[in-house]
Amino acid sequence: MRLRRILAITKARNIEFIRDRSALGWNILLPLLLVLGLATIFSGDNQPLYKVGVMMAAESAELPTGDAEPLMNLRFTQFVPEFDHDRAVRLVERHRLDLLVDFEQRRYWINSTSPKGYSLERMIAGLPGVALERAVVTGEQTRYVDWLVPGILGMNMMFSCLFGVGYVIVRYRKAGYLKRLSATPISPAEFLIAQICSRLLVIMVVTCAVFAATEWLIGFPVLGSHLTLLAVALAGAVAMIAMGVAVAARTTSEELANGLLNLVTWPMMMVSGVWFSIEGAPAAVVWAAQCLPLTHLLDAARAVMLDGASLMQVADHLVILLLIGVGFLCFGAWSFRWRDV
């Protein structure tokens, strides 16, 4: 019986979404246009600065000064602390770091196919007092657009999850539709599960369609398993839909809901790594980003797509996403109100 009620509400919400052509169009067209536009703008381009990874012994340690290590005096170069050697070498392989240096080992790594790595190596050779052993890695360059695609798809999922559930519930409540439902045997939990199922279905279908369309139009590598990627997307969507439920649990004003949802989505868009990597950002920003579901969704999706990570290798992100989802869902169900009293 409960399943019957959940399916009835899920079906009704799906019909509403599909027939609302403007919303449907917006959900599909926006990410597609963004990817295509940015692919054009950044075609064949990389980030403007040199990026050098510096191996550090501990997270509390500080980057060496230019006095101690003359290499640190290089201009137009961003120095990024790295703590995991294997990961840092992979970044060099993928051209996401132009060079990696370990001052303790007195060694540096470059990618033999990286023009920037070559330039940096020439500059280092011209610096006095720099004596480092050279190590060469190889690997295909990660284009900016390849790195960007998961970001844009994730961002679109975020907006769709939060506004598609949170804003809709508040609209239902304000219009009195929830009050009408409260007069039926359906429980808050059944109603919320139906909203989540409906949005999950819509998001997965839309995201898969946009993913397939962009893959066909511009082509990008997926080194890992598509199924793993699907699992990552599902976990991310659950976490962000649950956030939307929590925001809408008892909000009665559409304006307030809009403000709260913007308050949640904009910081996520800025610090979760949609447009650019937050490596090298202040520690507080990096720490804050780790609390946000979009960060874990994007980190896991990029690991699968660009580094070929397996399900086990992204399991930590999935666990965090599911914990976030369960936490917000429990809060939303606990605080949910059918009407504004």
Added chain:
Amino acid sequence: MNNERVALSVSDLRKHFGAVEAVRGLSLNIRVGECFGLLGPNGAGKTTTIELLEGILRPSSGTILYLGEPLGDRFRREAGIQFQHTALQDFLTVREHLELFARLYPRARPIAEIMERCALGELAGRDARKLSGGQRQRLLLGIALVHDPAVIFLDEPTTGLDPQARRNFWSLVESIKADGRTVVLTTHYMEEAYRLCDRIAIMDHGQIIADGTPRELLRRHFAGAVLSLPLADLQRASIDLGNWRVHQDRAEQVVDDLEAALDALRVQGVGLQHLQIREHTLEDLFIELTGEALRA
């Protein structure tokens, strides 16, 4: 009263909204199979009371029993509700709305039967946002009936409808009454209450100030008849209007002895060519009890 014959039993019901007491110690019994009307001016507490009876609001104190039990799952399954203002889901057709609500209950009537009963057949595929006021109310009634409820709550169901749509809706409610279902109705229209309700309760300031069958109440509060004359005819004869109720270009007076009143008017030289005599109505009673006219 035999408890088995009582559908809803309300005892010392109170509801506070902050410092405001919207319902003040209300008690009443609604019998199985009757149509019970709740009347009152705006702000009297009608909607709060009916929402308490529907289980939508929780009372601050007091008890509400449905067939002798506190409002619970059984009540939720057996109650059909038509709110005063109900939004429906966007983009769903009439049939889809009925199907949606039918699936929320353990058992439901066939959709075709509900559509036929509420004259929705030709509207089955229409987007609910594109219905007229009367059509929309019929759909909302259909939704309230879809699970074959034993008790139906109608909160001002005909407010805003044109006279024809209102009369069509009354016919529907009469057919529901004929099924033996219990109907609880709030309304602004005295004619509606008089036609549909077996018993009525008049509320003011959160309390019931009179209850009974419409005829009982009129008999209890009025004797005689109401005389109505053009205001100009009375003024021409220099009649003191202190005992008359003036409404636009006519004046009305309640009289116990009709013959004596007519003789007195003739003696005072009032022309009786445009005289109208009528029985008391619920509107008269309402004004008598609450001191104000009903406002839609």
